[in-house]
Amino acid sequence: MPDLPDTAADESDFLLVDPPALRAHLEAHLADQSGRVRVTGTLDRRLILVERLDGRWVIADLSGEPHNTRNWPTRLTGHLALDEHDSWLTLADLDDAAAHYFTRPAVTIAALYHPETFPLPRFPLGISDLARAARTTLLGEVRLLDMQLGVTMADLVKDLVDNAPDILGISATFGQHDLLLELLDTAYQLPTPPLVVAGGSLTVRNEALLLDQYPDLLIARGAGEATIQDVLAHWHGELEREAIQGIGYTGAARGGGMQLARRRTATVPNRNQTDILPELDLLPATFAHDGVAQLECSRGCKSACSFCPRGHKGQWSGAEPASLPWMLGEMSRIFDRFPGTSRTIYSVDEEFMGGGPDAVTRALDLAHMFHDAGFNWETSCRIEQVYHPDHDLDWHFERAAMWRKLTELGLRRCLFGVESGVDSILTRFNKDTSAEQNALAIRTLSALGVSTRLTYITFDPLMTLAELEATHAFQGRTDLLLNPLPHLAVEEIVEGVRDPDFVAEHATGRPLHSGISYMLVSMECLVGAAYTKMAEQAGLTGAARPSMGRVDSRYLDPRIGEASTAAQLWIDRSFPLDYTLKSLEKVLDGQPRHSVRAARTVLKDSAYTVLTGMLHEITSTPPADGTDQLAAGIASMLDREFEHLRAVVGPEVHTLTATLPSRHAERLRNQHDRWTNSDGWQLINAADPCGT
Numbered sequence: 193m194p195d196l197p198d199t200a201a202d203e204s205d206f207l208l209v210d211p212p213a214l215r216a217h218l219e220a221h222l223a224d225q226s227g228r229v230r231v232t233g234t235l236d237r238r239l240i241l242v243e244r245l246d247g248r249w250v251i252a253d254l255s256g257e258p259h260n261t262r263n264w265p266t267r268l269t270g271h272l273a274l275d276e277h278d279s280w281l282t283l284a285d286l287d288d289a290a291a292h293y294f295t296r297p298a299v300t301i302a303a304l305y306h307p308e309t310f311p312l313p314r315f316p317l318g319i320s321d322l323a324r325a326a327r328t329t330l331l332g333e334v335r336l337l338d339m340q341l342g343v344t345m346a347d348l349v350k351d352l353v354d355n356a357p358d359i360l361g362i363s364a365t366f367g368q369h370d371l372l373l374e375l376l377d378t379a380y381q382l383p384t385p386p387l388v389v390a391g392g393s394l395t396v397r398n399e400a401l402l403l404d405q406y407p408d409l410l411i412a413r414g415a416g417e418a419t420i421q422d423v424l425a426h427w428h429g430e431l432e433r434e435a436i437q438g439i440g441y442t443g444a445a446r447g448g449g450m451q452l453a454r455r456r457t458a459t460v461p462n463r464n465q466t467d468i469l470p471e472l473d474l475l476p477a478t479f480a481h482d483g484v485a486q487l488e489c490s491r492g493c494k495s496a497c498s499f500c501p502r503g504h505k506g507q508w509s510g511a512e513p514a515s516l517p518w519m520l521g522e523m524s525r526i527f528d529r530f531p532g533t534s535r536t537i538y539s540v541d542e543e544f545m546g547g548g549p550d551a552v553t554r555a556l557d558l559a560h561m562f563h564d565a566g567f568n569w570e571t572s573c574r575i576e577q578v579y580h581p582d583h584d585l586d587w588h589f590e591r592a593a594m595w596r597k598l599t600e601l602g603l604r605r606c607l608f609g610v611e612s613g614v615d616s617i618l619t620r621f622n623k624d625t626s627a628e629q630n631a632l633a634i635r636t637l638s639a640l641g642v643s644t645r646l647t648y649i650t651f652d653p654l655m656t657l658a659e660l661e662a663t664h665a666f667q668g669r670t671d672l673l674l675n676p677l678p679h680l681a682v683e684e685i686v687e688g689v690r691d692p693d694f695v696a697e698h699a700t701g702r703p704l705h706s707g708i709s710y711m712l713v714s715m716e717c718l719v720g721a722a723y724t725k726m727a728e729q730a731g732l733t734g735a736a737r738p739s740m741g742r743v744d745s746r747y748l749d750p751r752i753g754e755a756s757t758a759a760q761l762w763i764d765r766s767f768p769l770d771y772t773l774k775s776l777e778k779v780l781d782g783q784p785r786h787s788v789r790a791a792r793t794v795l796k797d798s799a800y801t802v803l804t805g806m807l808h809e810i811t812s813t814p815p816a817d818g819t820d821q822l823a824a825g826i827a828s829m830l831d832r833e834f835e836h837l838r839a840v841v842g843p844e845v846h847t848l849t850a851t852l853p854s855r856h857a858e859r860l861r862n863q864h865d866r867w868t869n870s871d872g873w874q875l876i877n878a879a880d881p882c883g884t
Contacts, residue, residue, distance in 0.1 A: 208254065209235060209472040209526070211327070212335050218242065230294040234327045235471055236518055237262060241286070241294060253280040265330055267293060267430070297332040297358030297387075297427045302348055304364045304371040305339035311768060311863065312775035313340035313483035317540065318392065318416070319363050320470030321488075325417035327471065331424045332358070334471075341477045345371060349378045352386075358427060360386040361412075361420065364394045366740045367876075376406055389423055389439070391416050397501065397719040397741030399440045403454050407442040414438035414459030415491065417467070468511050469519050472526065479530040482855065484778045485523060486538045489516070489558055493542040495574065497611075498622040499649075501720035501741075508546045513557045520565035532853060534781045536604055537562065539571040544606075551577075552594050559601035572607040575625055578633035585686065588636075592682035596640045605643040607709065608633070612649060613666025614659050620652070622722065627666065634672045634707075635689035639698065641676035645709040650803065651756040652715035652723075653732050653745045657810065660752055664807050667705040667800060674698045703800065710770075711799035712759035717745045754819045755806040758826045761873040762802055765834070769841075769867040770795055776856055784851050791844050798837045805829040830873065838868060 207214040211231040218229045218240070227243030238254040239262075251274065253259055260277040271290035276282040286294075301319045316338045323334045337343050337351060352360065352375070360379055364372040372390065379388050391412030395402060399411045412419045414437075422436040433441060438459035468488050475485060492508040493500075520537075527535055539558075545551050562569040578591060598606075612618050613627045637644050650663055675698050677685060688694035705711060717724040717733060719741050727733050727745050734744035747753030770792065777788045806826055813822040845864045849857040 206476050206526075206529075208238060209475065209522070211238070211473070212333060214238075214240075215333070228291065230291070232294050232327060232330045232333070234324050235522060239330070241284075243286075243291075249284045249286050251282055251284045256280050265293075267428075268330075293331055293428070295332065297424060298355070299326060299332055299334045299359045299361065299424070300351065300355065300357040300386075301334065301336050301361035302343075302363070302375065303336075303338040303340065304362065304368040304375070306367060306371070307340065310340075311772050311859065312779075313338070313478055313481050314538070315470075315475055315478045315483060315486045316340065316363075317470055317486045317488065319361070320472070320474060321468060322361060322416050322420045323471040323473065324467070324469060326420050326424060328467075329421050329424055331428065336471075336473050338474055338477075339371075340483065341474060341481050345374060348375060352378055353382065356382065356384065357386050359423060360388045362388065362390045362392075362395075364390060364392045366394050368394060369398070369738055369740075376402075376409070380406060380408070387423065387427060389419065391419075393502075394741050398738045400454060401738050403440060403442050409441070410436070411440035412438060413440055413456065415468075418460040467515070469515060472522060475523065475526050476529065479526065479533050482533075482775075482779055482859070484534075484536065484538055484775075485527075486540050487516075487519070487523075488541060489513075489539045489544060489571070490541045490546055493574075494547055495543075495624060496622060496722075497609075498620065498723040498726070499715055499718065499721050501718045501724075508543055510546050510554060513554060513561060516558065516561045517565065520561060520567065524565055524567075534568070534779050534785075535566060536568040536570065536778065536781075538778070539569055541571055541573075544571040544573045545577045552590060555594060556597060556601075559598050559603065563601040568602040568604040570603070570605045570607075572609075575608050575610060575630055575633045578608075578636055579629055581626075581629060588686045589683055592636060592640060592686050595637065595642050596682060599641055599643075603642070605645055606637075607645040607647065608637075610634070610646045610648055612663065613669075613704075614662045617649075617652065617655070617659055617663070620654060620723070620726070621649070631669075631672055632689050634704070635674050635695065636685060638672075638700075639674040639677045639680075639685045639689060640682070641678055644707060646704075646707050647710070648708045648713065649715050650712050651747075651752060651759060653717065653727050653747045653753070654730060655747070655749065655752055657749055657752065660755075660807065660810070664803055667708065667711075667803070668703050670701050670703050671695050671699050672704045673700045673702050673707055675700050705796055705800045706793050708796060709774075710763070711796050712763055712803060714756040714760060716740070716742045718742050749815070750819050751810045751813060751815065751822055754823050754826060755810060758806060758823075758830060759802070760875060762799065762830060762834075764876040765870060765873060766795060766837075766867060767876060769863045772860055772863040776852070776860065780852075780856070784853075787848050787851055791841075791848050794840055794844055795837070798833060798840075802830065802833050805833065827873075842868065 207217050215229055215231040222229065222242065227245060230241040233239035236255060237257065240252045240254065242250045244250060253262065258278045258280055259274055259282060268290055271287050273285045274282050275284060301322055303316045303319050319336055323336055326334045337348060362372060362375060376388065379385055389410045389412055390402065395411050396413055402409055402411060419436060419438040422431055425431045426433060426436055434457065437457055440454060440456045443455040468491060488511065490508060490510040494508045527533060545555055578595065579588065610630050611621055611623055613630055615627050618625055618627065648667065677698060715723065717727050724733065724743060730748060732746045732748065734746065736743050747756060773788055773792045777785055780788060809822055809825040809829065845860060849860055852860065
């Protein structure tokens with residue numbers, strides 16, 4: 193192999209994480225000195241195959257591990273002969289069948305996105321996990337395209353037409369139905385359409401609609417790794433479609449006949465998902481677009497909240513901690529090329545802790561791995577992992593010590609799904625928690641110095657006025673957020689949060705709503721959720737909205753419904769600005785990060801003022817008077833508060849941009865200008881491209 197110039201050597205880390213780029217690079221540099229080049233395998237066991245001019249092949253395992261430690265697919269038996277099995281580098285003989293396996297199918301996996309709504313990207317974990325699963329098979333070549341990273345729909349369409357992949361995978365979530373249909377229409381209008389597999393939260397909710405419109409489509413109904421592996425085998429004729437795991441499809445009706453029917457195959461449970469690590473093809477591009485890194489340490493959730501329609505409710509599985517260090521090392525090398533990016537990894541678990549007797553040990557082991565690799569990290573957890581009324585003091589002492597230790601090991605912030613501070617609502621949501629439990633957990637976390645993000649559903653269709661008043665009161669409580677108390681033993685904190693005098697002495701005085709991630713959120717009736725069935729039984733549901741995987745709903749108390757609609761208008765008018773601030777908070781460190789967080793608090797305070805105003809309008813309007821006067825009063829109040837907010841936010845942004853790196857400051861100024869110049873109230877997802 194010829195010597196590579198320094199510039200090429202400098203790019204070698206990025207080439208190793210991007211097999212298509214590595215293949216193109218080798219083909220360009222080897223030029224007339226070789227024949228075909230193939231790059232396959234996962235990042236930890238990347239495999240290069242180069243055909244010599246004499247017809248033999250050079251095969252290199254870039255991990256340095258000998259070839260006999262690889263679990264070679266049985267389909268290669270008789271088609272691949274290695275000279276040296278106990279070396280990482282060998283000459284070999286490949287017949288045309290083996291070369292074909294390493295080359296085909298050509299797979300493109302695309303992630304959809306509306307950048308005008310979500311201006312800063314997250315590392316596309318879903319499609320990156322699928323790429324890893326596909327590459328473990330050593331079949332074909334996988335390319336990843338993500339609309340977060342500068343790829344437009346026009347680019348996707350052109351790529352699809354120009355490259356004509358054998359298999360097209362599409363990842364779509366809520367609000368992306370219009371993009372999904374455009375890409376599907378393009379794919380199925382090609383002279384030779386690819387085998388198309390669509391997955392993601394939206395496609396599962398809209399499975400019936402999509403299969404009726406696109407009968408050749410496969411819907412991935414689970415995590416997707418086993419599905420994509422089976423799809424590759426199916427393309428090679430090794431599996432019938434009915435044997436592909438975790439899909440919905442259109443097939444012959446059971447018992448025969450001419451009529452087609454929707455069919456499903458079994459998904460792989462979370463507990464059987466042993467490898468949930470991603471490929472890193474798109475991590476450099478994510479950082480280049482000021483995005484953040486994401487990983488998973490577990491999948492699923494041990495709870496069954498009524499508003500969640502996911503099939504894995506009550507199922508949780510943790511990844512083996514020993515599999516994490518090498519991945520963190522690979523990510524660290526990419527982070528090193530972007531010194532202005534916060535070395536923070538977002539572990540996007542639904543439930544980081546899980547359960548079982550080893551839960552604390554496992555959490556601490558993972559934290560040590562993040563810390564030892566030089567990373568801060570954030571994650572999500574359930575509130576009962578902090579305070580649980582069924583456990584004794586010793587359990588709470590151990591958990592408090594664990595949370596304090598996690599912060600010492602780089603836990604920068606943790607999200608908790610509080611969802612409500614009203615017992616009747618928590619029961620309706622099937623949260624298996626209580627308002628008092630939430631209060632004690634929030635106090636404990638703040639006193640331990642654990643920085644939190646709290647999610648809270650302010651409105652839901654079955655809500656009563658008394659519940660809304662209690663919700664408003666809970667969000668305004670100033671006895672829940674305590675000052676960090678590092679000088680106190682965990683035992684003193686666990687016992688102190690129950691003592692009114694202790695709480696009064698150490699409370700910050702800040703209202704709870706300052707710690708809620710997004711204010712004024714309304715419950716959505718998602719297709720397939722238990723809550724949606726409750727709303728349906730109450731006669732409150734209406735037309736389906738496939739673009740968001742939900743159904744329309746009315747409110748038991750129409751006055752609260754008016755407030756919910758107004759709240760969504762308030763959220764949507766400021767959402768791109770708030771999302772930009774939230775995203776900047778993720779990629780910054782130190783004082784700039786704290787300044788961004790303080791700016792978001794201004795928006796939260798204003799939202800609580802809006803909630804207070806709406807509650808006043810509701811209580812001033814008897815139910816018998818209808819909602820016309822109420823709607824007018826709320827609309828007038830929104831206009832007044834927005835003008836006030838605009839006057840307050842302007843100086844905040846001006847001060848903030850002076851402290852930010854130039855590229856972040858410019859992005860924030862642009863979003864602020866759009867927000868300042870916005871005119872009127874409009875829902876982001878008001879239009880339904882399905883026409884329903």
